[in-house]
Amino acid sequence: MTEVTDAVGPAGRPSGPAARYDELIQPRRVHGSLYTSPEIFADELQQIWYRTWVYVGHVSEIAEPNDYVRKSIGPQDVIMTRTADGEVHLLLNRCAHRGNLVCEADAGNSSSFRCPYHGWTYRNNGDMLGYPFHQGYGGRNKLELGLGRVPRVGVYQGFVFGSFAEDGPTLEQHLGEAKGEIDRLVRLAPEGEIELSAGFLKHRARANWKLLAENETDGYHPQFVHASIFSVAESGIGALYGEKSTAVTRALGNGHSENDLRPEFRRLGVPLGWFGTTEEKVPNYVKAMRDRHGDSGAEEVLIEGAPHVMIFPNLFIAEIQLFAIQPLAADLTVQHVTAVQFKSAPEMNKRMLQQCVGSVGPAGMLLADDTEMYERNQAGVAELRPEWLDVRRGVDREEIDERGLTIGGATDETGMRGFWSHYKHLMTEGRVR
């Protein structure tokens, strides 16, 4: 049990984990130990990562029958496979014999997997195929030991999610209002399909995963953290996250949140303005979009642009790039980053890849800034006083929009508060108080 000082845990209160999270997470502040405690991290793995729906990968990464890629759910090493009949499976990378890693490569194509230790072999749906020198087991087909499986696999618009819980909310229920944001991204592809074919970068941050998730839709920091890149690039993005901006931060429910910049883009009314390019530079793409959506439909889609949405707990779509957050320890997180690519849109794909590399690549401008902040933040929260992190920004000026969702100003911490209320729900639900 984490040590919580007397400020939050006076004697005589109900104890147990549920009561503890009630105290640590309050409407206007959250306790620093949530970011530093190994016990809380272990608890999160059980209550969140091994229970709720977690984003794993995209079907385009296993396009051919028998393709596979290595992915993860938190620290768990997961193999995402496509069998010859087209089904998608999430298998755990652990031999049923003595636990050796079955797959070493990041990706491949094979109808079956063979463990290097004693040669046990599995079909790519996880079923056991066989084992060498079978007499030691009394003959052939005597064992029924398959690879471990993530019990539930869900696919939405090609995005593959897994849940270690046998039952619970469906993927669609979990995604809820966030589905519309995924739809908005896919709608920008001329054929309505995206492809994650650009390869992944892995950025390691010495910080707690929640600092990353909270920052993804924090509209308060860009003007400060990214000031130099905005000024060098003569970018108008900074202004979208200012006090006068008509953009909103929206809590989408279930811990999801977004920065909805559409009001600003609509006001400016420039197709592809959100992407910093013009129709003339990508004529074939624009034509394909007009063919698909009609002239006025295409105009609207191209003006409104792509979503900026954090899907709880680990999928962040930042317009044209996609991040998967992988927690490894209370103070260690990997961000897997790739450029979004549209099926059959080579002009846009090249530009999206270049922008992605420039902003979040190894020498990119944006992620380097943010990572510096994550790590400074992690160092700071380990300090003993004042114990709490403040998340009250905009709490008294929040409104309910026409969909019944909570919105705040462009720079408000509405998304963070939505994150924490869902977090608290998952960490306390189903527990004896």
Next chain:
Amino acid sequence: MNISPDIVGNEFAEVSIRIDDEANSRRLRVEDLKTGRVRFLDALELETIVWLPEGNLRRLLDPSSDRWREDA
């Protein structure tokens, strides 16, 4: 006689073979040129064929074992 290098043929059957790089790792693409039917074989499957004893291969060559079956 000039036969394209990736064709293996005789008077009984003719297949074209080539390495395919479309998937997440290399595989062999084999096409039955008489019917156009295509099969991909991955490395582990190919290795298995190399080790198939003559008897097992002969069993697979029995026309009634898979392709022309009355019960299928």
